[in-house]
Amino acid sequence: MKKIQAKIQTFAGAMMVPIVLLVLVGFYVGIGSAFTNYILPEGTFLYKLFTMISNLGFLFMNNLQLWFAVAIAFTLAKKEKGWAAFAGLIMFFCYTKGIEGWASLSGWTPETTSVDALMAAGYSQLDALNFNALWSESLGIFSYNMGIFSGIICGLLAAWVHNRLVDTQFPNMFAFFAGAKFVIIVVSLVSIPAAIATYYIWPYIASALQSLTSFISASGLFGTWLFGTMDKALLPFGIHHLIAFPIEYSQVGGTMTIDGVVYEGVRNIINGQAASADATGYLIRNFTSGRILFQLAGLPGATLAMYHCAKPENRKKVAALLVPAVFTLMIVGVSEPIEYTFLFVAPLLYWLVYAPLCGLCYVVAELAKISINGHALFFMIPNLFQPQKVHAMALLWLLPLTFVVYYFAFKFVICKFNLKTPGRGDSEIKLMSKKEYQAAKNGPQGADAVSASNSDKLEVRIIEALGGKDNILNVTCCATRLRVTLKDESLAVPDDVWKGELEALGVVHAQESLQIIYGVRVQNITTSVKDILGMD
Template identity: 65%
Template sequence: MNNKKSIRGKLQTFSGAMMVPVILLVIVGFYVGVGSAFTNYILPKGNILYAIFDIITGIGFMIMRYLPLWFAVGIAFTLSKKEKGWGALAGLFLFFAYITAISKFAGYMGWTESSVTVDNLIKAGYTQEKAMNFNSLWTNFAGIFTFDMGIFSGIICGLVAAWANNRWCEKELPMLFSFFSGAKYVIIMVSLLAVPLSIITYYVWPIIASLLQYLTNFITSTGLFGTFVFGTLDKMLLPFGIHHLIAFPIEYTRVGGTMMIDGTLFEGVRNIINGQAGSAGATGYITRNFTTGRILFQLAGIPGVGAAMYFTAKKENRKKVLSIVLPAVLTLMLVGISEPIEYTFLFIAPALYFAVYAPLCGLCYVIAELANVSINGNALFFMIPNLLQPQKVHAMALIYLLPLTFAVYFFVFKFLIEKFNLKTPGRQSDEEGDIKFMSKKEYNEIKKGEKSKADNKNKLPEAIVEAFGGASNIEEVTCCATRLRVTVKDVALVADEKVWKNDLEALGVVRNNKYFQIIYGTRVTTLTTKVKDVLENI
């Protein structure tokens, strides 16, 4: 059981590390969406403003073009426990050493950029289909002929570099070679690791690529059923903190499909949408994008749950309920942070969360796809670029789908709350507790006994460190888009959930053995930096 918890905790940490480079793609959506709108439709060439927006668009596409590189650096940085700067450098160095070694070994085996062309492969005896499949394995990345692995090459290098940095960053060598001790030793080791890693990849990647192609065909061939399964699993895995792991391959690799746009091949639904945003010839966004369904439950469905909580609360408590539901709903609609309301329902009725709420969200994906909703972004803040390219948006169906979704969620959850007498905020008596949102930790178990509490006079980052049992009890600190992720040594030293929510401004807590996720929303990135500063200064 402990091994299972450890594996799940490591997956949570890995999932959080994946979010670091993905944050760059938020920039892509704005840079490409806004910049290309001005250069394609608004400003004439030769204008200085045209040049500025063209540069902005170019930066956005540059981020997409080198996406594997950002994963290598971001993951290596995030998962390195010490000497994070050297860890990031190791990720960068290993990435280029890795793809170069693949190129060299492939050359020794007779494969070059010219020999893998479809025409040359057919001349060598390949059938048309086999020639095209083999040719699709290769690409030119930053002038280096290598496997077309997408973000997987960056993920591999990031993980290996972080492992090497954690293992050898404090390595001591004899006096004669002391210059190469520590972090420098890590750089030497990752360059050597690139050799066996590339040879293994040469033989293994074609097999993995064929499996990914099979997965792509499965998703494509299952149609709306595949869409429903994806949307339902996305919510079912949320409590475990690993929901990103099913979304990333579809959003950022060829598992989600490929499309040639203006002579450039884009892989993954998010990259395709960004490519369409930057294309003057594109007339819309793909409708089977595994993201549009979020619009329905983020802008209407979950607000409907909030309304159900309000109208089922005791009348004398409704003002208090409104004071916590309204900010949560507004935050959800603006930037897509849904955890406070979701975890409240997960705590009070876990069976209904998995049996009703998650499938309803999966159904939202199906309905959006059936209605051919085509739009860039799924929260109001991230939809801003659509205002500059409205001709690419096909979302009139939202006019009736949003109120319909609101009504379904409202009446379903109002019925469930009253039918099963669920203790949502405002339905309990004053003796039973304050009106507030609950979280995942209470879904697992409510920790009993006295816990070490943070000094209210401390600043928040210092109080957070104290709430985790002090710096000596903290093994690792990372974050994703909305959650502070911390690994501790002794869980008994970690503060109770009430301390986190009442004194430390947390929206919720997810606990898995020694792995904690404290939900702080979009401010978590700067908060994580301050927590790390506190740890470094102790």
């Protein structure tokens, strides 16, 4: 199970790579469309400029499957990541073109799959609409309407082929085609059976997705609560993106026609509404607005409770730990630094109190009909340019109420069960000295030897704490976690050393791999670690 968990965590981390483009979509479409729809007269230079900005956003949004194919391929590759990304690109175009070719041999083209043509061939109107919905045209290729799933499939296949064949060697006569170049050849061939299999299998998957969509819609507020609770409950395992992304960026989250264009997934629908001059508000059941409540009020209330529950002599240290995390949370919505301050010392508080409360925030936001674009202050900037589409007056009383509920719920549970949240003991916030850290890992002699080197740099100490360069197989990261695959996990230092001496907020273990939580600065740490290790 640990091996399976490690693979799922790695895959979930790969899913996070295209997130920067998804952020840009909201800004480019929201701000660009605001200027072209309401502010600037058509035909002016600035109108053309903001039209281009808006079009960039739609470029990112309308081709999500391509970005996922490339991002997943290079993220999951163990070496030669540039070639892996190229393989993902080749795989995607060969795969989708293969589906188009096999479909045309069966008589399905843009003309024959139109609703009118299907009804003329004897389909009922409902059957014609359902079959027509299976198809779409993207990047000039007519294929199944698979959304991000086509990109995920291609990225996984490309990475799988790449990792197995990138070291392939041939005799000198054929050496030009060895290694990474051989991978490109093979992925183009693998795309053929993959496309044929998908042609026959996808209609059943599409039907299952439609059933899932119907369940989410029919389950109402319970479905909303379940989504919000599971999103947080799965966070410690690093796989919460796997339930959020399909709802946000595929037909699982529903579809809506806006200005004649069909948008799939709640985030894409909101972006479509941001671009429309006729839209009067954003989607209410968006599985996002609930985050506003616990990010701007709930977690700050919880941190105040942890501060008041700490020993008086420790409160300054607790404040120094939590206040920067609250600031980061409210500005960009990264909640893990706070969540991990109590997850590892009070897991029951996290799963039995915090996660259900977060699910309740989603329900309350939906009941209050909050309609807004974004869930953290930075991502709400586009709302300033289209305030007429925002319906969020209920936040004026919901935010204080959420703050109070989280504060008293956390304070009661912490005191009632004497949970060792930060500051309620000595070890949780006490930093281990460098000498103690080196002695714990290598013994006194090892400590003296390392101290003679450039061990002051955090990234150097991280590598040593992982068992040294030779023990590290792969290094990646997601939004807040340094993800490392090791040859021998037993060579890594204990968790209290990570949190004491190495500035980590927490550690998650899987088979021969670690996830070390550093918060939003993890990208710079990852880059430095990979530079020191000589990894591409």
